[in-house]
Amino acid sequence: MAEIVLIHPPTIFNPVLFRKKFLSAPLVHYGYGMLYLGSFLIKNGYKIKIINIPELYQWWGCRKELLPSIFSGSHGQTPILFGIELNWMHQSLGAIQLAKRLKKFFPEVFIVFGGVHASLFAKEILLEYSDYVDGVIKGESELSILDLLRKIESGKPPENVSGLVWAKNGKVIENPVTKILENIDEVPPYSPKKLGINKVFVTPAVNIMRGPCSMECIYCIGPRIPYIFGRQKIACHSINWIIEQISILIEEGYKRLFFQDYFWCIGKNNLLKIAQALQKEKINEKLDYFNITSAPGFLDEELLEEFSRAGVDNIDYGVESGSQKVLDTVRRKVTISQIRDSIKISVKKGIIPNTFWMVGFPEETVEDVMKTFQLLKETIELGGLPRWVTPLIVVPKTKLYEEPERYGIKLLFKSFRDYIAFSNTEHNPNAWYPNLITHETKYFKNYDILKMAFILRMLIKRSLNRILEKARENSKIYMKYHPNLTLSEIEKRITSSISVIQGSFW
Amino acid sequence: MKSTITLKLSEKWDILEDFDGNYYILNLENGDYYEIDSMKFKFLSLLDGKRTLEEIINIIAQNFPKNKISDKNLGDFLEEGLIKGFLKKCFI
Numbered sequence: 001m002a003e004i005v006l007i008h009p010p011t012i013f014n015p016v017l018f019r020k021k022f023l024s025a026p027l028v029h030y031g032y033g034m035l036y037l038g039s040f041l042i043k044n045g046y047k048i049k050i051i052n053i054p055e056l057y058q059w060w061g062c063r064k065e066l067l068p069s070i071f072s073g074s075h076g077q078t079p080i081l082f083g084i085e086l087n088w089m090h091q092s093l094g095a096i097q098l099a100k101r102l103k104k105f106f107p108e109v110f111i112v113f114g115g116v117h118a119s120l121f122a123k124e125i126l127l128e129y130s131d132y133v134d135g136v137i138k139g140e141s142e143l144s145i146l147d148l149l150r151k152i153e154s155g156k157p158p159e160n161v162s163g164l165v166w167a168k169n170g171k172v173i174e175n176p177v178t179k180i181l182e183n184i185d186e187v188p189p190y191s192p193k194k195l196g197i198n199k200v201f202v203t204p205a206v207n208i209m210r211g212p213c214s215m216e217c218i219y220c221i222g223p224r225i226p227y228i229f230g231r232q233k234i235a236c237h238s239i240n241w242i243i244e245q246i247s248i249l250i251e252e253g254y255k256r257l258f259f260q261d262y263f264w265c266i267g268k269n270n271l272l273k274i275a276q277a278l279q280k281e282k283i284n285e286k287l288d289y290f291n292i293t294s295a296p297g298f299l300d301e302e303l304l305e306e307f308s309r310a311g312v313d314n315i316d317y318g319v320e321s322g323s324q325k326v327l328d329t330v331r332r333k334v335t336i337s338q339i340r341d342s343i344k345i346s347v348k349k350g351i352i353p354n355t356f357w358m359v360g361f362p363e364e365t366v367e368d369v370m371k372t373f374q375l376l377k378e379t380i381e382l383g384g385l386p387r388w389v390t391p392l393i394v395v396p397k398t399k400l401y402e403e404p405e406r407y408g409i410k411l412l413f414k415s416f417r418d419y420i421a422f423s424n425t426e427h428n429p430n431a432w433y434p435n436l437i438t439h440e441t442k443y444f445k446n447y448d449i450l451k452m453a454f455i456l457r458m459l460i461k462r463s464l465n466r467i468l469e470k471a472r473e474n475s476k477i478y479m480k481y482h483p484n485l486t487l488s489e490i491e492k493r494i495t496s497s498i499s500v501i502q503g504s505f506w
Numbered sequence: 507m508k509s510t511i512t513l514k515l516s517e518k519w520d521i522l523e524d525f526d527g528n529y530y531i532l533n534l535e536n537g538d539y540y541e542i543d544s545m546k547f548k549f550l551s552l553l554d555g556k557r558t559l560e561e562i563i564n565i566i567a568q569n570f571p572k573n574k575i576s577d578k579n580l581g582d583f584l585e586e587g588l589i590k591g592f593l594k595k596c597f598i
Contacts, residue, residue, distance in 0.1 A: 370525045373524070373525045374525070429537075430536065430537030430539070432535075432536055432537025447534060450537075454522070454537070455524045455525070458524065458528065459524065462528070
């Protein structure tokens with residue numbers, strides 16, 4: 001049986017340097033795209049080995065360079081393909097260094113990159129690194145990789161492989177995306193054990209849907225999915241598939257889960273069906289932690305009630321800014337009153353509302369940051385738990401990146417090489433990274449953006465006691481909906497979250 | 507001509523006031539910071555390398571009539587600033 005090795009790379013491919021470099025979530029955390037790809041390939045008759053290099057470095061105490069034998073298949077077999085996950089920008093350098101090393105030891109094996117960041121810079125990666133990167137698959141990779149494997153097995157060049165960017169005689173060829181799974185249930189739910197992941201990893205995510213976000217935020221890749229990755233419309237997994245996925249994870253010992261995609265865009269009826277199916281399965285009795293994400297204003301009182309009864313005990317709200325002018329400028333279709341209401345209703349329905357904030361938006365002034373400061377205080381009084389303050393990072397291929405002049409910003413980061421700074425910047429306990437500010441605005445230079453983020457973080461740090469007081473006030477409601485949740489667990493979550501806020505860049 | 511030693515804020519440090527009247531002195535190179543009170547904030551904002559300490563103390567006394575600046579407190583603060591590096595000596 002042909003074997004494929006899928007690898008989650010470190011930020012930097014060196015165990016000693018890795019410990020000193022820029023630390024952020026998710027270092028050890030797998031992108032679930034790779035797990036679903038592995039599951040799909042097993043279904044199609046391939047043997048899969050998954051390697052998590054940060055885990056080897058961090059938790060297994062590896063201090064020396066990894067031996068080539070680590071990357072061999074089972075029984076020392078040479079794999080037919082290495083798939084390297086390049087989902088997040090901070091994996092850039094590690095992914096490239098890993099590919100270089102693999103090519104040295106396994107020159108005949110095809111090395112392909114996949115994931116969001118790789119997709120955004122596919123052509124550039126091939127132009128610069130085709131000596132050791134053989135291809136990048138843009139967007140969803142299941143059908144593409146299956147075609148690619150068949151070409152490799154029959155000794156043919158990867159012509160017409162959907163979405164593959166590759167090099168031929170020094171020229172980069174961009175195959176168009178021609179194949180997208182119609183029925184995404186064809187990808188089986190993943191079983192960490194079947195993928196060879198025996199150690200329970202942080203918090204697994206469950207895929208609910210694929211396709212574009214229904215918002216139009218100019219700084220986010222979500223609305224750009226049709227143009228970059230080829231999927232034009234939202235596709236959802238069936239209820240049975242979702243329940244099967246969650247059941248597998250619970251059976252394998254996972255007690256924490258989250259939904260991290262744009263699942264809140266799939267429409268109220270679909271959401272209600274999911275929540276009710278989870279209730280039927282008594283998922284709330286089997287989990288210690290269940291997190292979902294939503295833009296404020298999308299989940300109404302009825303939905304929050306149903307999801308709370310289904311076991312969801314905390315929700316991430318991307319509040320972003322307290323200035324309506326800023327929200328309108330970046331085309332985030334959320335109002336300040338929706339933000340307040342979402343937090344109030346979440347608390348009322350027993351769900352702890354986590355809030356996420358940003359600074360460095362186009363047109364944002366000190367007065368706008370003051371509004372964010374005031375709203376942050378207000379949300380704390382409503383029961384919100386502020387989790388992160390981050391300088392806005394201009395993500396490649398977003399509207400903001402494509403049209404900086406239109407939005408009055410100056411890009412400081414443009415190329416794949418520029419974004420490598422996210423891999424090799426040394427960790428700073430104050431999250432003070434002037435070299436990682438991706439842009440300047442009409443009103444803020446890079447140091448101004450950092451100072452504004454500092455002011456908001458200090459507000460959160462100073463508010464710890466008040467946040468705890470509010471949580472104690474609301475704890476009866478939380479515990480009524482979630483019998484497994486205790487006051488000490490709620491307090492532990494809050495204190496651990498606030499304690500890292502000072503050093504969290506994103 | 508006789509020169510006088512005074513102090514100014516080091517270039518790699520800045521002072522910052524938030525929207526609730528909290529004050530900080532912030533290292534722009536590494537993000538280290540110290541929380542300070544409004545009087546120290548005013549004091550640091552007046553340290554431009556041109557005013558003498560005596561001039562600054564007079565301005566502070568006018569701005570904060572209820573808070574007396576003791577020589578010891580001022581001396582400790584200036585010493586702390588020089589050790590931590592947010593103050594530097596200069597000559598006028």
